[in-house]
Amino acid sequence: MQPVRPRHNETMILVVVSLAVFMADLDSSIVNISLPTIADAFGADLGIVSWVVMAYLLVLTGLMLAFGRLGDLWGLGRVFTGGLVVFSAGSLFCGLSGSIGVLIASRVLQGIGGAALLAIAPALIVSCLPPERHGRALGIMMTVVSFAIAAGPILGGFLTEYAGWPWIFIINVPIGIATAILSIRIEGGECVPQRGGRFDLAGAALILLALATLLYPVSQGLYLGWTSPVVIGCLLVSLPAFVLFWFHERRCTTPLVDLRLFSSPAYLRGNVAGMLLLLAFTGAVFLLPFYLELVRGTPTDIAGLLLGIPAVALIVSGPVAGRWSDRYGSKGLMAASAALSAATMYLFSLIDASTGLVFLIGLLLLLGMGIGLFVPPNMRLILGSGGAESGGVASAVMMTLRTAGAMFGVAVFGTIAMQAITGSAVVLALASEPGQLVPGIQAAFLAGAVICLAVTIVSLLTPEPEAAPSPE
DSSP states (O other), rough: OOOOOOOOOOOHHHHHHHHHHHHHHHHHTTTGGGGHHHHHHHHHHHHHHHHHHHHHOOOOOOOOHHHHHHHHHHHHHHHHHHHHHHHHHHHHHHOSSSSSSHHHHHHHHHHHHHHHHHHHHHHHHHHHHHHHHHHHHHHHHHHHHHHHHHHHHHHHHHHHHHHTTTTTHHHHHHHHHHHHHHHHHHHOOOOOOOOOOOHHHHHHHHHHHHHHHHHHHHHHHHHHOOTHHHHHHHHOOOOOOOHHHHHHHHHHSOOOSSSGGGGHHHHHHHHHHHHHHHHHHHHHHHHHHHIIIIIIIIOOOHHHHHHHHHHHHHHHHHHHHHHHHHOOEEEEEEHHHHHHHHHHHHHHHOOOOOOOOHHHHHHHHHHEEEEHHHHHHHHHHHHHHHHHGEEEEEEEHHHHHHHHHHHHHHHHHHHHHHHOOOOOOOTTTTHHHHGGGGHHHHHHHHHHHHHHHHHHHHTTOOOOOOOOOOOO
């Protein structure tokens, strides 16, 4: 069945989707800089206040598959609009919170809304826009995401300093309401009609349990230690939960995830490639502040400016890659950009305290270009091979794997660096032995080069789901 594509205002669709993903991704990065202020306001220790970030990320990741399926059953526009309403309500409650417990609960509500937005947004673009403009639109969406992540710490610091920490949440409310009103037009002219059917509640519960008990220890293992009882206990729950989910989905008549999606070589390999490249990119971004501030002695404000360079390169290269993938297809551009990332990671593995600033800036530009040129064609390929009947689920699986890959990137790069330095995987050792950081950072980036080389090979082996349009 081919999706129904009535004439929509493409600019309006892009504006609505971009505003939604901007808010959802902004709230994954805007809060960190305000955590000390929030802890002081409520008299909470940093262990408790860290759940302001953790609760949002775990719920966001754990529920995306469920909302992708609901989008296929109830209609993409309807679920997307509902996500905007829930996210806006959660933002308001966060800003009005009178205790740390209420704030964490409100962040859970925000995460529920954010999961709906991020799961549905790519599918909405693919469903509502003609195929020859998918890459361009996805490139624009990725540019907005990059801008949100880059702007989060800057905007969060400004609002916390001059308006108070509640405003990092309240600022979402008028944007969310306006976007929800605009999105009703998309819902009213549904690009892919609702199909009805039963929702797999058991599958949703199992995958939420499996992802939460996997991603929590992955995100905390560097701080708690990989052999701590909490980490081991969570992983012992996660593995059986994933196995139960797999067997349940195979037997369920209306599964949360149709496992036949992964029988498509383009869909499977595209997702693997995307997750691995994002793992390498996120791991690099995690280690670079330690290199700049501890190894080079760069002031924090200057280090922040330098770390904005990859985001700027990504913002510029994303739309270009989207247009190229519309014209020439995805496979070649994915392989070339992954190879560029592999070369960049290798050059990063050669840096030390005496590395020239111009050379370092060049590497930061290449780092952003590598991921910026890769993501739009990769998303276009994945969503083009997922099939119209399961567009919401295909999109949600992709976004879930990318979020998980980002969290694994911090764990993998941090663990390799610490093992190379001290034989310990606890990241707090970074602060105590700055003079010994270089070998660990070099080892982590060398591993990143190997990962990106693997992505290059996977990309070359990935078939195009459809013939690429000829150049205009």
